[in-house]
Amino acid sequence: MFKDVINFIQEIYKSKDFIPLHEPKFCGNENKYVKECIDSSFVSSIGKYVDVFEEKIAKYAGAKFAVATSNGTSALHVSLLLANVNQNDEVITQSLTFVATCNAIRYCGGHPIFIDVDKDTMGLSPAALKVFLKENTTIKNKQCINNITGKVIKACVPMHTFGHPCKIDEIKQICDEHYIFVIEDAAESVGSKYKDKHTGTFGQLGVMSFNGNKIITSGGGGCIVTNDKVLAKKAKHLTTTAKVPHKWDFNHDMVGYNYRMPNINAALLVAQLENLNYFLKNKRKLAKTYEEFFKTQEYTFFKEPKLSKSNYWLNTLLFKDKKQRDKFLKETNTSNVMTRPIWIMMHKLPMFENAQCGDLTNSEWFNDRVVNIPSSVIK
Numbered sequence: 001m002f003k004d005v006i007n008f009i010q011e012i013y014k015s016k017d018f019i020p021l022h023e024p025k026f027c028g029n030e031n032k033y034v035k036e037c038i039d040s041s042f043v044s045s046i047g048k049y050v051d052v053f054e055e056k057i058a059k060y061a062g063a064k065f066a067v068a069t070s071n072g073t074s075a076l077h078v079s080l081l082l083a084n085v086n087q088n089d090e091v092i093t094q095s096l097t098f099v100a101t102c103n104a105i106r107y108c109g110g111h112p113i114f115i116d117v118d119k120d121t122m123g124l125s126p127a128a129l130k131v132f133l134k135e136n137t138t139i140k141n142k143q144c145i146n147n148i149t150g151k152v153i154k155a156c157v158p159m160h161t162f163g164h165p166c167k168i169d170e171i172k173q174i175c176d177e178h179y180i181f182v183i184e185d186a187a188e189s190v191g192s193k194y195k196d197k198h199t200g201t202f203g204q205l206g207v208m209s210f211n212g213n214k215i216i217t218s219g220g221g222g223c224i225v226t227n228d229k230v231l232a233k234k235a236k237h238l239t240t241t242a243k244v245p246h247k248w249d250f251n252h253d254m255v256g257y258n259y260r261m262p263n264i265n266a267a268l269l270v271a272q273l274e275n276l277n278y279f280l281k282n283k284r285k286l287a288k289t290y291e292e293f294f295k296t297q298e299y300t301f302f303k304e305p306k307l308s309k310s311n312y313w314l315n316t317l318l319f320k321d322k323k324q325r326d327k328f329l330k331e332t333n334t335s336n337v338m339t340r341p342i343w344i345m346m347h348k349l350p351m352f353e354n355a356q357c358g359d360l361t362n363s364e365w366f367n368d369r370v371v372n373i374p375s376s377v378i379k
């Protein structure tokens with residue numbers, strides 16, 4: 001039934017062998033920089049590439065500061081700590097996200113609250129957020145108190161799903177009015193812009209991931225971007241074991257974390273960043289190709305939302321229903337074309353099943369219909 005789609009994807013990738021969902025592409029200075037890094041012997045947490053990367057990604061994103069981390073999850077963890085999320089605090093996020101978002105909340109002892117996503121973005125819905133806050137919270141002493149649990153809602157973590165920006169300016173506005181700190185999970189949206197501004201730079205803090213499956217990679221890695229000098233300084237301190245800078249003394253002024261990105265990963269990443277604009281162009285063209293092809297099919301291709309420029313990290317199809325989706329998943333995956341449903345929603349996982357939820361109609365709708373199709377840069 002989906003033979004034509006399988007053929008089409010095999011033609012795009014000029015391959016009858018296994019076609020992965022998203023593979024990294026190394027076509028620039030990766031070998032050169034990594035070799036230079038090894039030759040210098042500075043492969044770990046000290047070295048010029050970490051500093052070079054931080055400077056370059058901050059400039060690229062239009063943020064004042066960037067702090068490189070060991071991965072996106074550690075960047076989220078530290079960001080939540082900086083938002084002062086402690087034992088029993090609450091954090092609003094979407095149920096339709098990757099588990100790292102919610103794990104990081106739990107690392108701090110916090111509890112997620114799940115709000116719905118928008119139909120046109122797949123990201124956190126400002127309208128749903130507004131309704132939830134209006135019906136369930138009271139502002140007391142510049143804190144947003146959850147009427148049901150009596151706990152403080154400290155932060156909100158909207159996520160830019162598959163690289164498509166959510167309506168982040170409205171979310172930030174609503175959170176500001178409720179004294180809620182905004183951390184953007186921009187792990188998937190490196191290179192994506194909303195209203196000409198890079199995702200991750202709307203909230204007080206933004207988090208990116210450079211895992212192997214993301215648009216650019218350091219093997220494993222992440223970063224925090226911010227315009228707040230104090231937060232940037234604290235982020236760097238917390239991620240470097242809270243060591244008080246000194247030429248020889250080992251002095252630490254709090255419990256810190258070993259979350260710094262190693263220099264060898266940063267070397268790889270600096271080379272990747274040099275090709276980001278090429279990747280973005282290539283992936284945009286691929287998305288256009290898919291969009292044209294799927295116009296003739298009985299299911300739809302998910303396009304970037306209005307006022308946005310998406311990185312089209314993972315291309316998405318929306319099926320008529322779960323049955324059709326499952327048929328497609330089975331046919332493609334047994335034909336060596338890798339496709340994947342969206343994550344099982346967070347409130348269905350055992351560790352978050354008791355979480356408070358808003359209405360999740362749109363999340364449920366996407367859950368039954370989304371399939372990601374091969375999205376690697378075309379050679």
Ligand SMILES: *Cc1c(COP(=O)(O)O)cnc(C)c1O
Pocket residue numbers: 071072073074097098100101159185187188209210211220221222
């Ligand atoms: C990839 C990802 C992360 C985590 O990044 P890692 O670098 O894999 O730790 C967090 N949130 C979302 C939405 C992601 O897709």
